[in-house]
Amino acid sequence: MKRRNFILQTSTVLAGSAILPATAETLLNPAKKKRIAIVGLGVRATGMWGKSVLEKYGNEVEFVGLCDINEGRLRLMKSGMGVSCPTFTDFDKMMRDTKPEILMVMSVDNTHHEFIIKGMEMGADIITEKPLTTDETKCQAILEAEKRTGKNVRVTFNYRYSPHRVKIYELLRSNAIGKITSVDFHWYLDTNHGAEYFRRWHRLREKGGSLLVHKASHHFDLLNWWIDSDPEEVFAYGALEFYGKNNSFRHTHCRTCPHTKQCDFFWDITKSPAMMKLYVENEKYDGYLRDGCVWKEDIDIFDKMAVQIKYANKVQVSYSLTAYSPYEGYRISFNGTKGKLDAWIKERQPWEEEGFDEIQLTSNFGKREIFKISNTEGGHGGGDERMKQHIFLPNQTDPHRQAAGLRDGALAILTGIAARNSIDSGKPIKIADLTSIRPQVKKA
Ligand SMILES: NC(=O)c1ccc[n+]([C@@H]2O[C@H](COP(=O)([O-])OP(=O)(O)OC[C@H]3O[C@@H](n4cnc5c(N)ncnc54)[C@H](O)[C@@H]3O)[C@@H](O)[C@H]2O)c1
Structure with a gap:
């Protein structure tokens, strides 16, 4: 028997019973679902952790808050996931208002520590994408925060x-x-x-x-x-x-580049509707160029x-x-x-x-x-x-x-x-x- 059918059938049988297995109890009482908030709504959150989680594990979890500094991506993720939970550009406000049990951290790597530490201090356990953080000082601060708060961190080493x-x-x-x-x-x-x-x-x-x-x-x-x-x-x-600097020509990004014919790395983002929606249509909020030049000197x-x-x-x-x-x-x-x-x-x-x-x-x-x-x-x-x-x-x-x-x-x-x-x-x-x-x- 498939697991989902098993849960549905046993939950019906057990509806009048005093002792319920955890999943059946969850199904009968949606308030028991794990309450999750996400910070960072880019391609990883969209592809791996958003809608597909609700589709497969919707009996176990619910999303209570979504946060990103890019308000366009925030709107896109909310409609893509089909959730009704509130969205925030202010992380602290999301934590205060929604009080998640689990915070999922999917933002740019050098911001992970900020959300992991504050998330634990504000009462959540953490599931974070790799890498945990980007330097030893931030790493030590996370180690101390886990000890201080008694919360825990799980890193998603898929x-x-x-x-x-x-x-x-x-x-x-x-x-x-x-x-x-x-x-x-x-x-x-x-x-x-x-x-x-x-x-x-x-x-x-x-x-x-x-x-x-x-x-x-x-x-x-x-x-x-x-x-x-x-x-x-x-x-x-x-x-x-x-x-980087190891080439004779360069530009800011591929879309407007004058060297497309001679560049082996020309990538036409306009051919990907998904990338256009996720990044190009939201450039106006943060200036981030997803099709940046691989020869940039920075x-x-x-x-x-x-x-x-x-x-x-x-x-x-x-x-x-x-x-x-x-x-x-x-x-x-x-x-x-x-x-x-x-x-x-x-x-x-x-x-x-x-x-x-x-x-x-x-x-x-x-x-x-x-x-x-x-x-x-x-x-x-x-x-x-x-x-x-x-x-x-x-x-x-x-x-x-x-x-x-x-x-x-x-x-x-x-x-x-x-x-x-x-x-x-x-x-x-x-x-x-x-x-x-x-x-x-x-x-x-
Ligand atoms: N395990 C894996 O195989 C795997 C694969 C891809 C990405 N990742 C990880 O997932 C994370 C996200 O990567 P991505 O590819 O989705 O990047 P992305 O650029 O598509 O998305 C990052 C998102 O974070 C947001 N953001 C940046 N700073 C923020 C801040 N201060 N507050 C709130 N939001 C902020 C950006 O606006 C963007 O929406 C990274 O840590 C990356 O390492 C893991």
């Missing part, structure tokens, strides 16, 4: 939920390669998706903390989760050698990065991120005392997809095994939908430790922040010198 990555987790935990000793992890963003970071607010270190924080926090979280230990020391190199993030990480359990990691590859995906190798686990994931490529991703497990002096995992699901390899279920359905268990709390969110960004500090200073950076978090050999 990458932990894709079946392929779960299979890697299971193999590593089952000791398939013995003790992990080192990891080679190389991530390639292509000239389509990779370039997107250089068009948008992400191009500024001040807004997104650089790709070492904005993007690689996903990857560092996967490493922490797979390795089951905390990063201890980081050394890195990084440079901007492709985008770009101050790196487009190639190489990071060495030493973990508290002695695992050594070599990680790299390149943002202008012809195809998108990653290659990872776990080296262990009994063998080696290899995976090569194609997230987007110009030639035909195979419909599955492989994991190759090779024993020292022994056999080789290949696992084929279907990759046909959308939404970050099926991770988005599985994570939403885990967050919104009651009575969820967590056998793979996929629910990421504040410490996980903090450690994922701290590797990137340490890498950034290391590139700036030319020195190795200790994670323990950044915040009050002390790296542990094994996760609790």
Whole structure:
């Protein structure tokens, strides 16, 4: 029986009963639904957390307030979600008036800390998009606020939920390669998706903390989760050698650019009705140009990065991120005392997809095994939908430790922040010198 039918049928049967299972009680008494407010109503909130949450989890949750500094996007989101809740451009007023139990933070990265801290102080638990925040000072302030208020923070690391990555987790935990000793992890963003970071607010270190924080926090979280230990020391190199100032021509944004014929990165936003509605029609409120030029001279993030990480359990990691590859995906190798686990994931490529991703497990002096995992699901390899279920359905268990709390969110960004500090200073950076978090050999 499908779960939704089960709830409907049991709720009818149980209507006269004194003891109700949580979901049935919720269904009969809408006031029991979790009351959620959202701050930041851009493409992530619209695509991942808005209407689709209500459609699937409307028995469990309701939206009580929406907030964005852009009043056009605010109106668009409200009508798109089909909700009747109030909207606000003033965050404090939303918190005071609506008193949500959960605040979802989906705004630009460098504003997360402000809403996470105030949200907890004003009585809400927090679900925040990654990255938790963009620097160590803000991170420490969030750690202190969680302690002070007794509220909690969950970080939405959807990458932990894709079946392929779960299979890697299971193999590593089952000791398939013995003790992990080192990891080679190389991530390639292509000239389509990779370039997107250089068009948008992400191009500024001040807004997104650089790709070492904005993007690689996903990857560092996967490493922490797979390795089951905390990063201890980081050394890195990084440079901007492709985008930004590295071209002979540039403009403010693609729509009005005189160089469209000679530019491989010309992107015609007017061909996308959804992007026009979400961003271009709302430029008048904040001046934000969604189709910004990838050659802008204000770009101050790196487009190639190489990071060495030493973990508290002695695992050594070599990680790299390149943002202008012809195809998108990653290659990872776990080296262990009994063998080696290899995976090569194609997230987007110009030639035909195979419909599955492989994991190759090779024993020292022994056999080789290949696992084929279907990759046909959308939404970050099926991770988005599985994570939403885990967050919104009651009575969820967590056998793979996929629910990421504040410490996980903090450690994922701290590797990137340490890498950034290391590139700036030319020195190795200790994670323990950044915040009050002390790296542990094994996760609790
Ligand atoms: N987990 C994932 O896979 C994933 C994917 C995409 C984005 N994200 C995260 O989601 C968040 C939003 O990203 P996006 O792609 O939707 O960006 P976006 O630019 O489309 O939207 C950001 C929104 O925040 C609003 N905003 C900015 N400053 C604000 C403030 N001070 N108060 C209220 N609203 C403010 C903007 O007006 C905009 O509507 C980011 O933190 C990003 O890292 C996560």
